[in-house]
Amino acid sequence: MPLRVRESCMRHARRRVVRRVTRLAAVGGLLLGATMVTHAVAGEPGAPAAVPFSTAEETTPGPGAVVVAELGTSRTAGSWIAGDGATVVAVTDEEAAAEVRRAGAEPKLVRHSMDDLKTATKKLSSATRVPGTAWAMDYRSNQVVVRGDSTVSADDWSGLTEVADGIGDFVRMERSGGVFTTRVNGAQPILSTAGRCSAGFNVTDGKRDFVLTAGHCGPEGSVWFADDRARQEVGTTVAGSFPGDDYSLIRYAGGRAGEGAGVVAVGDGKGVRITGVADPTVGQRVFRSGSTSGLRDGEVTALNATVNYPEGTVSGLIESNVCAEPGDSGGPMFSEGVALGVTSGGSGDCRTGGTTY
Template sequence: MGMHHNDHRRTKAIAAAVGTLAVAITAVTFTSSQAADDQVADPAKATATLRDKASTPGTAWAVDPTTNRVLVTADSTVTGARWDNLVSTVEGMGPGVRLERAPGVFRLFAEGGDAIFAGGSRCSLGFNVTTDDGRPGFLTAGHCVAGGRQFSLSPGGRPAATVVESTFPGNGDFALFTYDNRATDAPGEVDTGNGQRVRIRRAAQAQVGRQVQRMGSTTGLRSGRVTGLNATVNYPEGRVTGLIQTSVCAEGGDSGGPLFARNGDAIGLTSGGSGDCRSGGVTFFSPVTAALAATNSRLQ
């Protein structure tokens, strides 16, 4: 892709930065029975009910598998009759389902800007990979492909990578790109800034409560915790399922950036969320294990 000769630019792209601040969701919490907190919901039944009755833009839900409780989140656009319907739905589902408000609006974290570029859009590189035919490539968010099927390393720059396949909306938010130059040096590292790097050692499943970090081209290195699994988010652009919910903040341009642990576990790819890194918010990630399996690729 012709970028291996420019170490600074390459490692900056490989870094794809985002989030360190864990911020609580703001809002009133509703349960159907405050006196029965020891009871749990059937998560499969609960999520099916939510899909049928609460699939409106601005809503999301995730499961804590350690308790089988379901957390439903609504952004600031869910008001009036839609909010009343959501409250009524949650209250009728049992004490294991909880409803909270998130600050801001659920949106995809892509914008015009720095890191990897397609047209007027900017996203962040996630993890470098090797494809099943041995080509160097990388994973990023699937919704980033809306900006174009080729990415460059600077606004209006020469194309450096081309999309092979992508998923969005649907079961995940991920895309596989291959570098146009097969000789591209694409190490399995995340550049966390100030000359520091984390060597990526393996792909790992997310676990609720685990401390995680994220890199992105807008907000740099951020950290927080995993708060839910198998999350569904109803973006304005469509429903995305199978996501990881976290307390890590993110902003526009951070999309596609890596979610990982300090020990080198690769965990996810930044999708979207609400809030920002000043006020905090909720951010969702596409599991890297699912992305690798779907694209028949492996981490570098």
């Protein structure tokens, strides 16, 4: 059965992970008839009134998230999972380091707090917008990493570098191969005149069921089908946001998603049951499912990412090294049965690798 959700009339809060529908950056599909969907869980109050939110319990946060919340953003700078599986927390003083040890995690002393990192990203966001650029907080290096794809001119890159230099030496500039794009074209299973995308989660308000997918897949009013001859209607997009955010809701034409939608299909007739939602952690191993490239895995490399697509800017994203290709948009990301997000876009492909948000 669909997870029950509550409606929220509060303004959509930016920079949320799975609590916020936008940052559901990729959680794969169950094949219902010809439509790939997953049963869902969606977020906390703060979205437009048409967006439903789950009342299902979130998974218990790990020691890193707990101690970071207790110490605050002026004394910490994020947490991550190390190669040996240990939880590491970046702290700015020895007293905070002792608190981290008592919580069962490993401290790492750093120069810059989360407040410093957030200030840096705000200054970058206030600079002249340059399509083809992106930035994210790299907790492990205690830096904000700014990337520019192959479309960014030398003059624009030089201008953005000046902004970064003015912020401080903890802003790192990197040129990237490929082009930062949303991932719409050439995929199934949901198709409309607006393009082709991967369906993500099913969500419900208790009366009707919806497919949660990427907002750039199509505007409100887009009608989606499970076949390229427009014979099997899935539903109509009734709410969404892009750019700024990147999510949309497709209301099922029949009102309901169907039974068994809580399982993510991973190929060969196999699936993974989604049992909860959580915020991702840097270093966490994750899986992403998409209708073009199928099931892929990798790790979360950064959080709080901002991407300047040609169509507009999207912020509050998860950055990962899991590859994606056109048509994977809206498909799901998960880890050990826990939903983390839906795919927005990225650079590269599954032959050469790349960055996905």
